[in-house]
Amino acid sequence: MTEIDDENFMRAALKIATEKGSDPSLSPIGCVIVLDGQIIAAERNQVSENRDVTAHAEIMAMRSAGKHFTDGELRDAVLYTTLQPCGMCTMASIWSKVRRIVYGAGRDDVHRMYFEARHVNTLDFIADAYRDDLSIEGGVLREECAALYYGPGDHPPESEQGNI
């Protein structure tokens, strides 16, 4: 997987993220899962429309991608997401057996409301996992991805700040 491939797949994640608009109030987070150079799942955050707090883009994409595997485990797949995954999606990624997670905007690029814990970081989850065949890297199309979200210094409406 080259840098250009990573950017192309991140563009696909951006496209699905913004399918219904790009305003931060819509939480436009997108995820694509890639196997052998092909996108096998592309989903966006659907928490509000499904009234399902677990309907994050990554979870939706993992559910969809599972159909391509006999046991539902996403071995050798790569997960691209426009925003560093939350704790739930990071843990699900570990269980899913994907081999690589690539994200766009990182924790420091966005408002703290996007993460559930003050100090626990996705990167630590991966570093502490028993699995040592899973890697995570961020910053692919960082600016384009970060532009979709409230920034660290923004003051989003209180009703949108789910975790705070």
Ligand SMILES: [Zn+2]
């Ligand atoms: Zn998540």
